[in-house]
Amino acid sequence: MLTDADLNAIKLSLKLGAWATFYTLLLGGPLAWWLSRGDTLFRRLVGSVVTMPLVLPPTVLGFYLLVFLGPFGFVGQAFKAIGLPTLPFTFSGLVVASVICSMPFVVQPLQNAFEALGERPLEAAATLGANPLDAFLTVILPQTKAAFLTAAVMSFAHAIGEFGVVLMIGGNIPKVTRVLSMQIYVYVENMEYGQAHALAGGLMAFAILTMMALQYLNPRRKNKPRPN
DSSP states (O other): OOOHHHHHHHHHHHHHHHHHHHHHHHHHHHHHHHHTTOOOHHHHHHHHHHHGGGTSOHHHHHHHHHHHHSTTSHHHHHHHHTTOOOOTTSHHHHHHHHHHHHHHHHHHHHHHHHHHHOSHHHHHHHHTTOOHHHHIIIIIHHHTHHHHHHHHHHHHHHHHHOOHHHHHHHOOOTTTTOOHHHHHHHHHHTTOHHHHHHHHHHHHHHHHHHHHHHHHHOHHHHHSOOOO
16 A cells, blocks of 8 residues: 555655656757767767766765765856755755756767768758758668667656665655665655555556667567468
8 A cells, every 4th residue: 555655755756757768868859869970089088977876876876966966066057156055865966866867868868879870861861951950850760760869768767766865966865866776765764565565566567668668669679470
């Protein structure tokens, strides 16, 4: 039986996933496009920084976000200078952290899709008089729709299941930063394994559905001929 605390954690997790997905697509799409336009040392450096959350322990990333965004970090001090509150232990801080953590899951599939298209679609659009923005919206975007859907699903799922960064940057404040992963942690800490199983099982089912969705969105798999 789900408690009010469980429902609040579910609502907060869904809200976090939605906002994180929106911002990762908004920022990651143009970044992936820029990264796919050339192979320079600077682009490789930026790409390495963007994908670093894939190998960096979440607690390490969360720690440095806490330092930089906190009242004594340069971002936190800049916020204080213009009269804004600092981000740690707020829902906005969770969104920022989730966007950074989820960025590789958006940038990589989009960059691969853009690079796979090559220059021919853009050249063909240019010969028809399309400007770069029109070419992207009418030629590139439709041909990479599956990659955008994959990026959105991966970003949302990762934001829902993140724990280490959430713990470091958000803490465990009910109705503010206590998302599903933190709610499960509270149950385990209190040895309430029945309630932990209920939420963990739901996340397991969510993970399975996510992977099935990704397989469906894979154009290679859909176009693969079926055996007789």
